[in-house]
Amino acid sequence: MSNVQIRFLVQPAPALRRSTGVASEDSMTAAATAPPVRRHLHPPPVAATPFPYNSGSLLSVQDLTLEAVSHLLARASLLENLDPLVRDRILLKRRVALLFYESSTRTRTSFELAAKGLGADTTLVSNLSSSIEKGETLKDTGLTLRALGAEAIILRHNSSGAPWLLEEATRLPVLNAGDGMHEHPTQALLDLRTILAHLRPGIEAVSADTLAGVTVTITGDILHSRVARSNMLLLPRLGAHVLLCGPAQFLPELATGAGPGISIERDFDAALRQSQVVMMLRIQAERLAGQQIDLEHYKASYQLTGQRLAAHAPSALVMHPGPIIRGLELTAGVADGSQSVILEQVRHGVAIRMAVVERALADSSTKAGRA
Numbered sequence: 001m002s003n004v005q006i007r008f009l010v011q012p013a014p015a016l017r018r019s020t021g022v023a024s025e026d027s028m029t030a031a032a033t034a035p036p037v038r039r040h041l042h043p044p045p046v047a048a049t050p051f052p053y054n055s056g057s058l059l060s061v062q063d064l065t066l067e068a069v070s071h072l073l074a075r076a077s078l079l080e081n082l083d084p085l086v087r088d089r090i091l092l093k094r095r096v097a098l099l100f101y102e103s104s105t106r107t108r109t110s111f112e113l114a115a116k117g118l119g120a121d122t123t124l125v126s127n128l129s130s131s132i133e134k135g136e137t138l139k140d141t142g143l144t145l146r147a148l149g150a151e152a153i154i155l156r157h158n159s160s161g162a163p164w165l166l167e168e169a170t171r172l173p174v175l176n177a178g179d180g181m182h183e184h185p186t187q188a189l190l191d192l193r194t195i196l197a198h199l200r201p202g203i204e205a206v207s208a209d210t211l212a213g214v215t216v217t218i219t220g221d222i223l224h225s226r227v228a229r230s231n232m233l234l235l236p237r238l239g240a241h242v243l244l245c246g247p248a249q250f251l252p253e254l255a256t257g258a259g260p261g262i263s264i265e266r267d268f269d270a271a272l273r274q275s276q277v278v279m280m281l282r283i284q285a286e287r288l289a290g291q292q293i294d295l296e297h298y299k300a301s302y303q304l305t306g307q308r309l310a311a312h313a314p315s316a317l318v319m320h321p322g323p324i325i326r327g328l329e330l331t332a333g334v335a336d337g338s339q340s341v342i343l344e345q346v347r348h349g350v351a352i353r354m355a356v357v358e359r360a361l362a363d364s365s366t367k368a369g370r371a
Contacts, residue, residue: 056173188230212239220281236261272312
């Protein structure tokens with residue numbers, strides 16, 4: 001309420017008789033019958049969202065214009081091919097903290113290798129080996145890291161929206177390494193780089209029609225997947241058609257409302273026949289039980305097998321953000337087969353994250369634009 005301006009509108013009292021200093025009888029009557037003082041609240045206009053506070057932050061793929069995406073793709077290629085003895089001078093001795101509230105192999109390791117590849121010093125803070133275990137809040141942990149000299153924080157958290165809270169508290173560049181069921185922006189960027197390498201080789205400057213004619217089918221537990229959400233928010237902006245596939249318990253109809261260029265196909269075989277890219281998502285067996293989905297029925301309907309791939313999508317790329325549960329969402333033969341680009345995704349992750357970390361700590365004059 002401190003920011004609300006309160007204006008008191010008071011009816012002017014009738015003129016007083018200055019000759020005698022006593023109000024007239026008429027004026028006293030008018031004052032007695034005047035309407036009560038009325039208070040009008042005039043709240044200030046709602047400001048545009050302040051997020052991100054720091055222009056180096058990457059909280060959502062929606063923070064990036066297509067120009068900024070192009071810049072990151074170009075920088076990833078340049079940094080990947082740069083002499084390591086030159087590259088490690090770019091962020092020499094800059095301090096980057098990795099704050100991980102969830103277990104991670106690919107994301108944590110690739111971010112750490114990316115930062116160190118640019119010459120930065122890194123430290124890992126885990127919820128299992130820090131004051132977080134004693135009940136310290138995310139805000140206090142972030143402020144402590146800032147006081148210790150961290151210049152950027154890479155955050156993986158099990159609560160959606162945690163990166164926004166951390167950035168608001170610290171005003172440091174925050175890189176979202178996955179927040180709850182919300183987003184995983186660098187995964188979407190590395191997935192895009194993988195797709196471009198195979199379907200649009202040599203293209204880094206992307207536009208609204210770069211992936212025109214490409215259908216990307218995402219199959220599995222889409223309801224709980226931050227990877228699916230970030231890809232749904234990014235790929236259609238480049239012209240791709242994103243086809244979602246899975247049982248209703250994991251894929252509610254409202255998923256199509258995430259944006260244009262997204263549709264649902266419940267029949268996995270029909271989805272495969274339309275696809276140039278097939279992205280499988282990890283399935284947790286306990287979630288199947290929780291949703292009262294029979295495991296064997298799920299595998300019969302949605303598991304990517306060699307026979308199914310050969311029959312319906314013999315030239316499609318097979319992707320998976322990991323970790324893979326072999327024998328559940330896909331078979332070992334598909335994971336290791338010639339159409340699989342799963343390990344390529346991991347490799348592209350290091351290059352993309354080098355570009356993202358560089359962007360976080362670069363001078364403002366070298367940063368790409370924002371939406």
